[in-house]
Amino acid sequence: MSLIVSEANQNSCSSFMKEWKIEQKVNAKDLYQNFEVFFFDCDGVLWRGDTVINGAIEVINKLINDNKKVYFITNNSTKSRDTLLGKFHKLGFTCVKTENIICTSYAIAKYFHSKEEYKSRQKKIYVIGEKGICDELDALDLDWLGSYKDNDKKVVIHDEGEIQIDNNIGAVVVAIDFSINYYKIQYAQLCINSIDAEFIVSNKDPLANFTSNQQWPGTGSIVASIEQVSFKKPKVLGKPNLFMIEPVLKNLNIDLSKVVMIGDRLDTDIYFAQNCKIKSILVSTGVTDANVFLNHNNLNIKPDYFMTSILEFL
Amino acid sequence: MSLIVSEANQNSCSSFMKEWKIEQKVNAKDLYQNFEVFFFDCDGVLWRGDTVINGAIEVINKLINDNKKVYFITNNSTKSRDTLLGKFHKLGFTCVKTENIICTSYAIAKYFHSKEEYKSRQKKIYVIGEKGICDELDALDLDWLGSYKDNDKKVVIHDEGEIQIDNNIGAVVVAIDFSINYYKIQYAQLCINSIDAEFIVSNKDPLANFTSNQQWPGTGSIVASIEQVSFKKPKVLGKPNLFMIEPVLKNLNIDLSKVVMIGDRLDTDIYFAQNCKIKSILVSTGVTDANVFLNHNNLNIKPDYFMTSILEFL
Numbered sequence: 001m002s003l004i005v006s007e008a009n010q011n012s013c014s015s016f017m018k019e020w021k022i023e024q025k026v027n028a029k030d031l032y033q034n035f036e037v038f039f040f041d042c043d044g045v046l047w048r049g050d051t052v053i054n055g056a057i058e059v060i061n062k063l064i065n066d067n068k069k070v071y072f073i074t075n076n077s078t079k080s081r082d083t084l085l086g087k088f089h090k091l092g093f094t095c096v097k098t099e100n101i102i103c104t105s106y107a108i109a110k111y112f113h114s115k116e117e118y119k120s121r122q123k124k125i126y127v128i129g130e131k132g133i134c135d136e137l138d139a140l141d142l143d144w145l146g147s148y149k150d151n152d153k154k155v156v157i158h159d160e161g162e163i164q165i166d167n168n169i170g171a172v173v174v175a176i177d178f179s180i181n182y183y184k185i186q187y188a189q190l191c192i193n194s195i196d197a198e199f200i201v202s203n204k205d206p207l208a209n210f211t212s213n214q215q216w217p218g219t220g221s222i223v224a225s226i227e228q229v230s231f232k233k234p235k236v237l238g239k240p241n242l243f244m245i246e247p248v249l250k251n252l253n254i255d256l257s258k259v260v261m262i263g264d265r266l267d268t269d270i271y272f273a274q275n276c277k278i279k280s281i282l283v284s285t286g287v288t289d290a291n292v293f294l295n296h297n298n299l300n301i302k303p304d305y306f307m308t309s310i311l312e313f314l
Numbered sequence: 315m316s317l318i319v320s321e322a323n324q325n326s327c328s329s330f331m332k333e334w335k336i337e338q339k340v341n342a343k344d345l346y347q348n349f350e351v352f353f354f355d356c357d358g359v360l361w362r363g364d365t366v367i368n369g370a371i372e373v374i375n376k377l378i379n380d381n382k383k384v385y386f387i388t389n390n391s392t393k394s395r396d397t398l399l400g401k402f403h404k405l406g407f408t409c410v411k412t413e414n415i416i417c418t419s420y421a422i423a424k425y426f427h428s429k430e431e432y433k434s435r436q437k438k439i440y441v442i443g444e445k446g447i448c449d450e451l452d453a454l455d456l457d458w459l460g461s462y463k464d465n466d467k468k469v470v471i472h473d474e475g476e477i478q479i480d481n482n483i484g485a486v487v488v489a490i491d492f493s494i495n496y497y498k499i500q501y502a503q504l505c506i507n508s509i510d511a512e513f514i515v516s517n518k519d520p521l522a523n524f525t526s527n528q529q530w531p532g533t534g535s536i537v538a539s540i541e542q543v544s545f546k547k548p549k550v551l552g553k554p555n556l557f558m559i560e561p562v563l564k565n566l567n568i569d570l571s572k573v574v575m576i577g578d579r580l581d582t583d584i585y586f587a588q589n590c591k592i593k594s595i596l597v598s599t600g601v602t603d604a605n606v607f608l609n610h611n612n613l614n615i616k617p618d619y620f621m622t623s624i625l626e627f628l
Contacts, residue, residue, distance in 0.1 A: 050473035078471075155492050157392075159364035162527040178469050180499075182492045185531045189521075193529075206542050207503075213476040215507075217499045217543045228520050228538035229531045 028312035031281070031305065036258040038063055039245070039278070042074040044264035044286015045310060047091060049211035053285050055311030057092045062314070064095040071248060072096070073261075075203035075219065075238040075268060077104040077175035078130040080139070102248065104202035104238040105129075108173055109136035111200065111237055118142050123170030126191050128177045128184050128222060129202070145169070146184060153183035165190045174226050174234065175202035176219040185225055192230040199230060203238035205268055209286055239263075240271035249276070262310060266301045274301065281305040342626040345595070345619065350572040351383040353559075353592070356390060358578035358600015359624060361405060363525035367599050369625030371406045376628070378409040385562060386410070387575075389517035389533065389552040389582060391418040391489035392444040394453070416562065418516035418552040419443075422487055423450035425514065425551055432456055437484030440505050442491045442498050442536060443516070459483070460498060467497035479504045488540050488548065489516035490533040499539055506544040513544060517552035519582055523600055553577075554585035563590070576624060580615045588615065595619040 040046060046056045063070050072088075079087065081101050088096040112118040112125060119142070127133055127147040137144045145166060155161070163186050172188045191197035201223045208218035223234060237243045252259075259278040263269020264286025273280030282303035354360060360370045377384050386402075393401065395415050402410040426432040426439060433456070441447055441461040451458045459480060469475075477500050486502045505511035515537045522532035537548060551557045566573075573592040577583020578600025587594030596617035 049471075049475070157363075157492060157524045157530075159525055160527060161363070161525040178471060178496045180494070180496055182494055182531065185494075185535055189531055189535075190528070206545070210471045211473055211475040213474060214504070216471075217496065217503055217539070221499055221503075221539045221542045224538040224542035225531070225535045228535045231520070 028307060031260070032313050034258075035068070035260040035279070037069040037071070037252060037254060037260070039071050039073050039259065039261040039273075040310075041239075041261075041263035041265070041269045041286075042072050042076060043209045045262055045283055046072075046093070047212075048209040048286070049213070050087075050091065051212040052091050053309060053311075055309065055314060059310045059313045060093055061095050069252065070096075071100055071102055071245075073102045073239065073245060073272075075104050075205055077108065077133055077202040077219065077238075079103070079105065079132040080135040081106045083132060083135070102244050103132075104175065104244065105132040105136045107237045107244040108133055108175075108200065108202065109140045109142060111243065112137070112142050112171070113140045117170060122168070124166060124168050126166075126169050126172045126187060126197065127175075128180065128188055128226070129173060129175035130177060133173065133175060133202075146187065147177070148179065150184050150187070151179040151181070153181060155182045155186065163187055163190060165195065167195055169195065169197050171198035171200055172226070173200045173202075174219070174223050176208065176217075177222055180222055180225075185229065188226050189229040192226070192232060199226070199232050199234040201234040201236050201238075203268060204236060205265065239265075239268040240275055242272075242275055245272075245276065262307075266303070270303045271301045273303075279304045281307055283307050283309055285309050342621060345574070346627050348572075349382070349574040349593070351385070351566060351568060351574070352377055353385050353387050353573065353575040353587075354624075355553075355575075355577035355579070355583045355600075356386055356388040357523045359576055359597055360386075360407070361526075362523040362600070363527070364401075364405065365526035366405050367623060367625075369623065369628060373624045373627045374407055375409055383566065384410075385414055385416055385559075387416045387553065387559060387586075389418050389519055391422065391447055391516040391533065391552075393417070393419065393446040394449040395420045397446060397449070416558050417446075418489065418558065419446040419450045421551045421558040422447055422489075422514065422516065423454045423456060425557065426451070426456050426485070427454045431484060436482070438480060438482050440480075440483050440486045440501060440511065441489075442494065442502055442540070443487060443489035444491060447487065447489060447516075460501065461491070462493065464498050464501070465493040465495070467495060469496045469500065477501055477504060479509065481509055483509065483511050485512035485514055486540070487514045487516075488533070488537050490522065490531075491536055494536055494539075499543065502540050503543040506540070506546060513540070513546050513548040515548040515550050515552075517582060518550060519579065553579075553582040554589055556586075556589055559586075559590065576621075580617070584617045585615045587617075593618045595621055597621050597623055599623050 084101050085098050117123040121143045124143040127144050134147050169191050172191045192199050202219050204220040204223055205218035206220040207215045210216045256278050261273035262281045264283050270280045280303045398415050399412050431437040435457045438457040441458050448461050483505045486505045506513050516533050518534040518537050519532035520534040521529045524530040570592050575587035576595045578597050584594045594617045
């Protein structure tokens with residue numbers, strides 16, 4: 001395990017160094033030279049909310065201009081790929097193209113499009129999640145219910161009360177939903193428990209950097225609720241699983257030692273890198289600060305390198 | 315382990331018998347004679363939603379008239395003790411008095427009232443839950459925020475977005491909340507993670523019989539969400555823990571072999587009986603049917619007796 005230290009966050013670094021018994025120090029520019037393919041997480045690495053992390057635009061522009069292959073692999077499901085591209089451009093990442101972006105809203109739609117019963121619209125999908133997922137499902141002409149259409153559904157408990165579900169639902173998709181409500185949880189529960197719908201989720205991140213000022217409950221907080229009522233473990237399409245990235249790795253056809261993942265989360269980004277058998281760099285600009293890590297790292301997941309920020313690449 | 319069989323539910327009984335290698339059969343009337351104190355769960359034992367389970371009123375009336383001691387020990391937090399008493403009377407359980415009822419809304423208020431910082435209103439309580447909890451807190455002059463006052467709070471994510479919390483909050487209480495929303499989850503997360511508020515919950519029941527027609531997500535579904543974002547295990551006041559019942563057992567001063575718990579849930583009622591070191595009877599009028607039990611009983615919890623319904627006592 002190697003370490004890159006910037007002066008900005010010596011305390012954090014010291015904690016990591018102590019925990020991981022790190023002595024060797026590595027130059028960030030050597031890493032830049034050694035890798036050819038860079039997988040980046042977005043929230044907490046490039047930006048927090050709509051605030052760009054210092055130096056991120058310059059790093060990405062330099063990588064693309066130097067002909068490195070760059071992919072943004074995000075568990076963000078709130079936006080479609082096209083809407084995410086708009087965010088990249090608006091924030092100043094003007095070199096980024098659609099094909100550089102891999103997000104769970106897109107992955108979810110691809111998953112169902114690969115199955116005949118959904119492609120033919122025989123089966124429908126119940127969505128707990130934001131509009132980004134619906135846009136991607138619509139783009140592939142898949143049939144869905146729920147999401148923003150159920151935002152205002154209220155449950156009033158009275159003796160004859162019940163929720164009727166559509167028996168053609170074949171799957172429940174769960175992702176972050178800022179309008180989560182009891183109706184949606186019950187609808188999902190009924191689909192999974194009474195008509196054995198598949199249980200598919202974007203990811204399980206407990207917290208997320210939806211704004212730059214504070215952390216927020218992530219998809220994991222919604223998934224936990226549905227897991228609890230369905231007694232089932234979902235299929236996770238996002239990081240740390242490989243579903244999203246398999247087609248990319250196949251197309252790249254590259255020596256995996258030339259690929260690196262840069263992320264802010266041990267349980268998704270770094271674990272994802274381990275699953276891909278590629279190197280990883282943990283940055284401390286997102287959810288994993290040293291204290292959180294030292295208190296909660298039961299996963300035995302360790303990055304290959306640590307940087308306070310991707311700015312160190314410059 | 316003994317068994318009582320009614321003809322109404324032979325299939326269910328057979329499954330239990332097979333699983334538990336049961337041979338001996340016991341007469342329900344012997345059990346009635348042998349016990350002096352009867353702890354009853356309510357939902358799924360006496361009623362489902364507002365529908366009384368066949369024979370339940372007669373059984374309770376007979377017990378009370380025969381001078382048996384009867385307590386209703388429920389993880390229901392949606393109603394105050396007084397409101398629950400109204401439900402008992404409305405449904406026909408006219409012999410029931412306030413002191414027979416032990417519910418988590420009441421237990422929650424008693425818990426905080428026993429602590430000087432809450433009794434003196436120096437510290438406040440953030441409530442995720444229904445009005446029953448607020449009524450009990452008000453009755454003991456405790457200071458609270460949240461619950462129905464936050465039902466209409468919406469979160470719109472934008473870059474400067476943040477939720478400000480009251481720094482005098484000392485505890486977050488989580489119970490079933492039919493108006494759960496993302497604002498409440500974030501508020502609770504911030505209280506627990508940023509000002510180290512205590513994390514107190516009514517119970518962890520995954521499903522509940524809120525209406526007679528279908529099962530609904532229980533308190534456990536909301537608790538799971540907050541556990542996920544706070545990385546903390548809550549203190550559970552309701553069943554299967556003993557907090558609610560300790561004062562009763564102390565006052566009764568009775569040989570525990572004379573006490574029996576009748577419930578429909580292995581993970582709360584029967585586990586609760588084991589924790590109390592009293593006998594237990596599982597009934598199949600509520601959430602635990604044989605199939606659910608056989609598929610999901612990882613807890614190694616077994617009742618002492620099994621009845622299809624408390625009607626068998628007659």
